[in-house]
Amino acid sequence: MSNPIYLAMDVPELDRAVALANAVKGHIGGIKLGLEFFCAHGHHGVHELAHIGLPIFLDLKLHDIPNTVASAMQAIHVLEPAIVTVHASGGRAMLEDAKAAAGANTKVVAVTVLTSLDDNDLGQIGYQGQAHDQVMRLAELAERAGVDGIVCSGQEVKAVHQQWKRGFFVVPGLRPAGSEMGDQKRAVTPRQARDDGASVLVIGRPISRADDPAAAARAIEGTL
Numbered sequence: 001m002s003n004p005i006y007l008a009m010d011v012p013e014l015d016r017a018v019a020l021a022n023a024v025k026g027h028i029g030g031i032k033l034g035l036e037f038f039c040a041h042g043h044h045g046v047h048e049l050a051h052i053g054l055p056i057f058l059d060l061k062l063h064d065i066p067n068t069v070a071s072a073m074q075a076i077h078v079l080e081p082a083i084v085t086v087h088a089s090g091g092r093a094m095l096e097d098a099k100a101a102a103g104a105n106t107k108v109v110a111v112t113v114l115t116s117l118d119d120n121d122l123g124q125i126g127y128q129g130q131a132h133d134q135v136m137r138l139a140e141l142a143e144r145a146g147v148d149g150i151v152c153s154g155q156e157v158k159a160v161h162q163q164w165k166r167g168f169f170v171v172p173g174l175r176p177a178g179s180e181m182g183d184q185k186r187a188v189t190p191r192q193a194r195d196d197g198a199s200v201l202v203i204g205r206p207i208s209r210a211d212d213p214a215a216a217a218r219a220i221e222g223t224l
């Protein structure tokens with residue numbers, strides 16, 4: 001089985017990002033580039049990291065009207081990303097158009113409820129009920145719309161996996177036992193997420209901010 005760990009490359013400087021990727025590449029299965037990286041370094045930055053030879057996950061969390069999201073998907077097609085994120089709450093038509101515009105080798109995954117939100121936060125933005133129920137609802141919408149899978153926390157992935165057997169599940173908000181939560185609120189360990197059916201484990205700060213990122217990545221890999 002291939003290594004499910006994707007390193008979240010949330011470092012602002014391109015040379016640091018390349019150095020970090022080179023340091024840990026033997027212990028990860030892919031590289032996740034988010035908004036921070038893409039806004040700073042664009043296509044050039046993606047090419048620089050693609051040279052390392054690992055799959056690239058563009059975590060752009062696209063969320064707009066269907067035509068705009070489809071156009072954005074076409075614009076990043078040339079980068080041949082393995083995975084791209086869109087927001088499930090953009091609605092069914094947006095999800096369908098995003099999938100139709102993506103390349104055949106790109107998985108489109110829909111972000112359900114950010115792992116930095118808990119039930120209380122959801123109440124503040126007007127959602128009734130619990131994060132778990134909202135994730136399940138949006139997972140059903142994503143499956144019907146024909147995208148490849150969803151992004152959810154490790155607290156929901158087992159239930160989603162039972163409901164959507166062939167789905168592709170990206171799980172961020174992972175924390176090895178004893179590490180700092182930071183802004184993550186629905187966190188589990190990488191091992192638990194993997195055991196519960198995660199396809200991809202997104203891990204950032206526990207590796208990128210470690211004194212020895214390669215040792216941290218190797219230690220997490222060893223727990224899987």
Ligand SMILES: O=c1ccn([C@@H]2O[C@H](COP(=O)(O)O)[C@@H](O)[C@H]2O)c(=O)[nH]1
Binds near residue numbers: 010059
């Ligand atoms: O619900 C979500 C969706 C995306 N993310 C992203 O994952 C990483 C997590 O980084 P850590 O440092 O391991 O917390 C980060 O790039 C987020 O943008 C998420 O955390 N939750």
